[in-house]
Amino acid sequence: MTELSKTGAAVGEPTSSPxxxxxxxxxxxxLKVHFPTDxxxxxxxxxxxxxxxxxxxxxxxGESGSGKSVTSLAIMGLHRLGARGKNxxxxxxxxxxxxELVNADPDEVRRLRGREMAMIxxxxxxxxxxxxxxxxxxVEAYRVHHDVNKKTARKRAIEMLDRVGIPExxxxxxxxxxxxxxxxxxxxxxxxxxxxxxxxxIADEPTTALDVTVQAQILDLIRDLQKEFGSAVVLITxxxxxVAEIADDVLVMYGGRCVERGSVDDVFERPQHPYTWGLLxxxxxxxxxxxxxxxxxxxxxPSLINVPSGCAFHPRCPYADIPKGDVTRTVxxxxxxxxxxxFSACHLSPExxxxxxxxxxxxxx
Amino acid sequence: xxxxKKTDEAKTDAAPVATDEREVxxxxxxxxxxxxxxxxxxxxxxxxxxxxxxxxxxxxxxxTLGVVGESxxxxxxxxxVITRLQDPTGGSIHFEGQDITRLSTAGMRPLRRDIQMIxxxxxxxxxxxxxxxxxxxxxxxxxxVEPEGGVKKEVQRLLELVGLSxxxxxxxxxxxxxxxxxxxxxxxxxxxxxxxxxxxxxxxxxxxxxxAQVVNLMDDLQSELGLTYVIIAHDLSVVxxxxxxxxxxxxxxxxxxxxxxxxxEAPMHPYTKALMSAVPVPDPKRRGAKSERxxxxxxxxxxxxxxxxxxxxxxxxxxxxxxxxxEPALVELKPGQQVACHHPENFEDQAPQDTVLLTVAKExxxxxADEVLAESAATxxxxxxxxxxxxxxxxxxxxxxxxxxxxx
Numbered sequence: 143m144t145e146l147s148k149t150g151a152a153v154g155e156p157t158s159s160p161x162x163x164x165x166x167x168x169x170x171x172x173l174k175v176h177f178p179t180d181x182x183x184x185x186x187x188x189x190x191x192x193x194x195x196x197x198x199x200x201x202x203x204g205e206s207g208s209g210k211s212v213t214s215l216a217i218m219g220l221h222r223l224g225a226r227g228k229n230x231x232x233x234x235x236x237x238x239x240x241x242e243l244v245n246a247d248p249d250e251v252r253r254l255r256g257r258e259m260a261m262i263x264x265x266x267x268x269x270x271x272x273x274x275x276x277x278x279x280x281v282e283a284y285r286v287h288h289d290v291n292k293k294t295a296r297k298r299a300i301e302m303l304d305r306v307g308i309p310e311x312x313x314x315x316x317x318x319x320x321x322x323x324x325x326x327x328x329x330x331x332x333x334x335x336x337x338x339x340x341x342x343x344i345a346d347e348p349t350t351a352l353d354v355t356v357q358a359q360i361l362d363l364i365r366d367l368q369k370e371f372g373s374a375v376v377l378i379t380x381x382x383x384x385v386a387e388i389a390d391d392v393l394v395m396y397g398g399r400c401v402e403r404g405s406v407d408d409v410f411e412r413p414q415h416p417y418t419w420g421l422l423x424x425x426x427x428x429x430x431x432x433x434x435x436x437x438x439x440x441x442x443x444p445s446l447i448n449v450p451s452g453c454a455f456h457p458r459c460p461y462a463d464i465p466k467g468d469v470t471r472t473v474x475x476x477x478x479x480x481x482x483x484x485f486s487a488c489h490l491s492p493e494x495x496x497x498x499x500x501x502x503x504x505x506x507x
Numbered sequence: 508x509x510x511x512k513k514t515d516e517a518k519t520d521a522a523p524v525a526t527d528e529r530e531v532x533x534x535x536x537x538x539x540x541x542x543x544x545x546x547x548x549x550x551x552x553x554x555x556x557x558x559x560x561x562x563x564x565x566x567x568x569x570x571t572l573g574v575v576g577e578s579x580x581x582x583x584x585x586x587x588v589i590t591r592l593q594d595p596t597g598g599s600i601h602f603e604g605q606d607i608t609r610l611s612t613a614g615m616r617p618l619r620r621d622i623q624m625i626x627x628x629x630x631x632x633x634x635x636x637x638x639x640x641x642x643x644x645x646x647x648x649x650x651x652v653e654p655e656g657g658v659k660k661e662v663q664r665l666l667e668l669v670g671l672s673x674x675x676x677x678x679x680x681x682x683x684x685x686x687x688x689x690x691x692x693x694x695x696x697x698x699x700x701x702x703x704x705x706x707x708x709x710x711x712x713x714x715x716x717x718x719a720q721v722v723n724l725m726d727d728l729q730s731e732l733g734l735t736y737v738i739i740a741h742d743l744s745v746v747x748x749x750x751x752x753x754x755x756x757x758x759x760x761x762x763x764x765x766x767x768x769x770x771x772e773a774p775m776h777p778y779t780k781a782l783m784s785a786v787p788v789p790d791p792k793r794r795g796a797k798s799e800r801x802x803x804x805x806x807x808x809x810x811x812x813x814x815x816x817x818x819x820x821x822x823x824x825x826x827x828x829x830x831x832x833x834e835p836a837l838v839e840l841k842p843g844q845q846v847a848c849h850h851p852e853n854f855e856d857q858a859p860q861d862t863v864l865l866t867v868a869k870e871x872x873x874x875x876a877d878e879v880l881a882e883s884a885a886t887x888x889x890x891x892x893x894x895x896x897x898x899x900x901x902x903x904x905x906x907x908x909x910x911x912x913x914x915x
Binding site for chain 1: 686714717720722723745748771783787800
C-alpha cells in the first residue's frame with residue numbers, strides 16, 4: 143500500500159498548470175473507518191489512499207453507501223465527536239500540510255478544522271443553525287480562529303457574502319437561513335467555509351439539492367474561489383457530469399474501496415474498471431441522442447457488513463468470469479498502475495480491458 | 508416508447524405528424540392551481556401562491572410527455588392536479604373526452620383504474636406497516652377487482668414484471684433498497700392496467716446505476732402494456748432519454764412545448780436554452796466550451812406575485828419593453844414546437860419593432876458570452892430573411908397570433 147501511495151504521487155501530476163510542483167497537501171494512506179453495530183462491523187472505508195495538491199480538485203464518485211461521505215468526515219475529524227466518537231474504529235494516516243490527523247489530539251484537529259480545512263455540506267438548511275442569523279454564524283466561524291472584535295468580524299462576513307455573490311450583503315447578513323433560497327443558502331455556506339481562507343475545502347455533494355441553473359452558478363463559484371485562494375478541493379458527487387466539469391483527478395469508490403483513480407481525462411477517455419464503465423453506461427446524456435436503452439449496472443450495491451469476497455464488484459460484474467479460475471471471487475484485487483498516474487483494481491488483464499472498452503463499451507456510449 | 512423512438516430516428520419531421528394522428532388521451536386547458544395564503548384571526552385570504560397558472564397541453568395515447576422545470580415551477584402540482592389528487596382552481600381536464608375537472612371523489616373512483624401515479628420518494632410512499640403483498644394488492648381491494656387466478660397470483664406476477672422476486676410478497680418495505688422500493692411503487696401503479704401513468708420524479712432519489720434500471724423498466728413496460736406516461740423530472744438528461752414530447756415550465760406556465768428532437772437541437776425559448784446549457788456534460792473535453800453556458804441572474808421570482816408580462820423577463824437577456832407589458836401566448840411557431848416568447852431563439856423575432864433592451868436584460872446579458880449573443884442574432888436574422896423571401900403559412904399564422912397577443 144505504501145508503495146502504491148508513493149507512486150500515487152503521479153496522480154496529482156499537474157494537467158493544466160505546469161508550475162505547481164507535486165507537493166501533496168493532503169495525503170490519505172490506507173484509511174480505514176469501521177463502525178461496529180449490532181448486525182456486525184460496517185466497513186465503510188476499507189483501505190483508501192489518495193492525495194490532493196493545492197490548487198487541484200479531486201472528485202470522489204460512487205453510489206450511495208460506497209464510503210464517499212464517511213471519507214470526507216474522517217478527514218475533517220468529525221467521526222470522533224460526541225457519542226458517535228466512541229463507536230468508530232479508524233486507522234491509517236491522513237496528512238494535512240505535514241500534520242498527521244488520525245492519531246492527533248482532538249484539540250489540535252479542532253484548531254485546524256475551519257482554519258486549514260473547511261467543509262460544505264449537501265443540505266445547507268440542516269447544516270446551518272435556524273436560530274442564528276447567517277451573519278452571526280459566519281462571525282462565529284471567524285472569531286473562533288481570529289482574535290478580532292465583533293465589528294471587524296462582521297465586516298469580514300459582509301465581505302465574504304459579497305464575494306460569493308449574495309446581493310445586498312450588508313442587509314442579507316442579518317437574515318436567517320430560512321429567508322434564503324436554496325442557492326443563496328449554499329452560497330452563504332460557502333462564504334462560511336471560506337471565511338478563514340482554508341487551504342483544503344471539502345464539498346460533499348454541494349450541488350445535489352440544487353437546480354441545474356443554480357448548480358452551474360455554484361460550480362463556477364467554487365472554481366473561481368479555488369483559483370483565487372489556491373486551495374485544494376475534494377468534491378464528493380455521484381454526478382459524472384459535475385466531475386467532468388470541475389475535476390483534475392477522479393477517484394471511483396465501490397464498497398468502501400477505491401476501484402479506479404486517475405486524471406479526469408484518463409477516467410473518462412480510458413476507464414479501466416468495469417464499474418466505471420457501468421457508471422458511464424447508465425447515464426443518460428443531454429449532449430447526444432443516446433441509443434434506445436441505457437446500460438445499467440445490474441444488481442444492488444453491496445452491503446458493507448458482508449462485502450462480497452474477492453473483488454467486491456464481482457456479483458454485478460458482467461466480465462467476472464473472464465479471468466481464469468475463481469480469482470475474482472477469492473482474491474481481492476489491489477490497485478495496479480495501468481498508465482501514468484492511472485490506477486485500477488481489477489483482475490482483468492490489460493489486454494482484455496482495452497479490448498472490452500474499445501469494442502464493447504465505448505461505441506455504445 | 509421504443510415505437511415512437513424508431514419513428515423519431517427514421518425521420519425527425521415525421522414524428523410530430525405521427526403523434527398528431529394518435530388519439531388524445533388527456534386534454535388540459537387553462538389549468539390553474541392557486542394555494543390561498545391566509546392571515547389573521549379570521550383567516551382572510553391575503554394572497555395566493557400561483558403554483559400552476561394557466562397551462563394547456565394534450566397527451567396522446569402511447570406517448571411520453573416529459574415535464575421539466577426548476578424547483579417551484581409548479582410541475583409537481585400540475586401532476587397532482589391532473590390526477591385529481593388536488594382540485595384545480597380553474598381550467599378544465601378532459602380524460603378520454605370526459606370532463607373530470609369537477610368530478611367528486613366518488614365520481615373519480617372508477618377513473619382511478621385508468622389514471623395512476625408513481626411518486627418521487629420510494630421511502631415516503633409505501634406504508635412501512637404493510638407487507639409488499641398488501642401494498643401491491645391494495646388497488647384490487649379498493650376497486651373490488653378480482654383478477655384471474657386470484658389476487659396473490661396476480662401480485663406475484665406484477666412483482667416479477669417489475670423485476671422483483673415473487674417471494675418478496677410477505678416482506679416489508681424497510682427490507683428493500685431505494686431502487687427496489689421504486690419498483691414496488693411501479694408494480695402498484697400498474698396493478699389495474701392503467702391507461703395513463705403520471706410519474707413525479709420517478710428516478711431522482713436513486714443512484715445512477717439503479718436509475719438506469721428503472722428507466723429501462725419503465726421503457727419496457729410502456730412497449731409491453733401500451734402505457735401513456737407523463738413524466739415530471741428536473742433532470743434534463745433523463746427527460747431527453749424517456750420523452751417523445753417535452754413541456755418546459757417556468758413559474759406556473761409552460762414556456763415551450765415541443766417534440767424532443769427540436770427542443771434539444773434548437774430550443775426557442777431563452778429559458779429552455781439557458782436551462783439546457785447549464786446541464787453538466789460527462790465529457791471533460793467539453794470543458795473548454797464553457798462559453799456556451801448561459802448563467803441566469805439571481806433566483807426564480809416568487810409565484811405569489813409573478814412578474815408582469817413574460818414571467819421570465821426579469822432574468823432574460825433579450826427582454827424588451829413588450830416583454831414587461833404583454834404576456835406572450837404559447838403559439839406553434841414551427842410544426843410541433845410551441846413557444847411563448849416575443850424574441851425566440853433559433854427563429855424569427857416575434858416583436859422586431861421592440862429593440863431596446865430593459866436595464867435588467869442588459870445586466871443579464873453580461874453573464875452571457877458574446878459568442879452566444881452573436882450566434883443567436885445571426886440565426887434570427889437569417890431566419891427573418893428566409894421568412895421574408897417565402898411567406899410560409901406557419902409563420903403567417905404565428906404573425907397573426909402575435910398581433911392578437913399584442914392587441915391584448
